[in-house]
Amino acid sequence: MVTVTVVTYLMYRLAKRIGGKWNYPLFHPLLLAPILLIGFISVLHITADEYLDASKWLTHMLGPATVAFAVPIYKNLPVVKKYMSTIIISITSGTLVAIFSTFALSKLFHLNVEFITSIMPRSITTPIAIEVSKEIGGLPALTTVFVIITGVIGGVVGPSVIKWLSIQTPIAKGLALGMGAHGCGTNKALEYGEKEATFSSLGMIFAAWITLLWGALLIPALINIH
Amino acid sequence: MKFGVIILQVLLIHLFLFLGAAAKAIIPLPIPASMFGLAILFLAICLKMVKLEWVEKGANWLMAELLLFFIPSAVGIVNYDEILSFQGAEIVFLIGISTILVMGMTAWIAEKIIGKKRGGRHDDGNRNRRNVLDVSVGKTNWR
Structure with missing residues (x-):
């Protein structure tokens, strides 16, 4: 377990350093580090399940990491209150676009039911996405994979979307990154500045809350339509 | 320590x-x-x-x-073998399109609302308050 943790941490540091040096989408730490690690475990003949079991506690840290977001909310309480309506309206729209576009495209591509239920909560942070996935009958492991793909893609396309639409305000930039790419978007938002990062984490948290609501009300109805 | x-x-x-x-x-x-x-x-x-x-x-x-x-x-x-196959490419494409739509919509709506708020603020003289808030955000220490 210790070896796996140390190696994972070193690969993560290495990937972050490479990603920081050459700012190229394919060098995203969430892409590079897993590729390095898959190489590492296949050389040592460790199966993916053995690796996952040994590194379980790292994934478990997503729980306290979610709790930790109480701190930025508290520190930015005046701003949260001030922009409450902006946050709620834009994030509610974002969650609806996420759910409907994901559903429509999954139908278009004829994904099977297992994949559709697992892909629906893909736009929110992993621990909550897993809960929504369980709620609507998806496979949590598969949902995790879709959440990761969303994060990597969001981190890559996010800055381009902001540029295309010539978005100026740090609030809109942050909310879009947090809504579209959860924690990975917030990570990207840190590169823009503190205000963007603050609103990105707010966007991420509100997206999770609102999607929980849709998980109970809207998504089951959608899936039953066929 | x-x-x-x-x-x-x-x-x-x-x-x-x-x-x-x-x-x-x-x-x-x-x-x-x-x-x-x-x-x-x-x-x-x-x-x-x-x-x-x-x-x-x-x-x-x-x-x-x-x-x-x-x-x-x-x-x-x-x-998940499927992810590494042709269906995987489809899924990456699906997520890419959907994510662009989600981010675009969220950013656009947020920007619209803020634009309206800012427009009204010139008249009611709340600009100073906004500046105070900006400073308070700037103080938060993230790292």
């Missing part, structure tokens, strides 16, 4: 995850333990039961290293 402080604070934050799990067991709502934990920690800080300094460094570390906690699950992709 600094590392010890972070570990202690992460453990304290963990305690709130457990409290969240306890709340989840009592309250029959489909809300995850971590969300209950977030709410309880938030209330505890608001009610001054927990000082911000007790959790701030640990929380900042957890948020800064968020990507690290995703990596094992990302390695788990190898367990």
Whole structure:
């Protein structure tokens, strides 16, 4: 377990350093580090399940990491209150676009039911996405994979979307990154500045809350339509 | 020393995850333990039961290293052959299109609303208040 943790941490540091040096989408730490690690475990003949079991506690840290977001909310309480309506309206729209576009495209591509239920909560942070996935009958492991793909893609396309639409305000930039790419978007938002990062984490948290609501009300109805 | 402080604070934050799990067991709502934990920690800080300094460094570390906690699950992709096949390319395309739509819509709507608010603010003379708030945001220490 210790070896796996140390190696994972070193690969993560290495990937972050490479990603920081050459700012190229394919060098995203969430892409590079897993590729390095898959190489590492296949050389040592460790199966993916053995690796996952040994590194379980790292994934478990997503729980306290979610709790930790109480701190930025508290520190930015005046701003949260001030922009409450902006946050709620834009994030509610974002969650609806996420759910409907994901559903429509999954139908278009004829994904099977297992994949559709697992892909629906893909736009929110992993621990909550897993809960929504369980709620609507998806496979949590598969949902995790879709959440990761969303994060990597969001981190890559996010800055381009902001540029295309010539978005100026740090609030809109942050909310879009947090809504579209959860924690990975917030990570990207840190590169823009503190205000963007603050609103990105707010966007991420509100997206999770609102999607929980849709998980109970809207998504089951959608899936039953066929 | 600094590392010890972070570990202690992460453990304290963990305690709130457990409290969240306890709340989840009592309250029959489909809300995850971590969300209950977030709410309880938030209330505890608001009610001054927990000082911000007790959790701030640990929380900042957890948020800064968020990507690290995703990596094992990302390695788990190898367990899904479909993802690495043609369907995988379709799914990446699907997620890409949907994510562009989501981000575009969110940013556009937020920008519209802020634009309207800013437009009105010139008249009611609230500009100074906004500047004060901007400073308070600038002070937050993320790393």
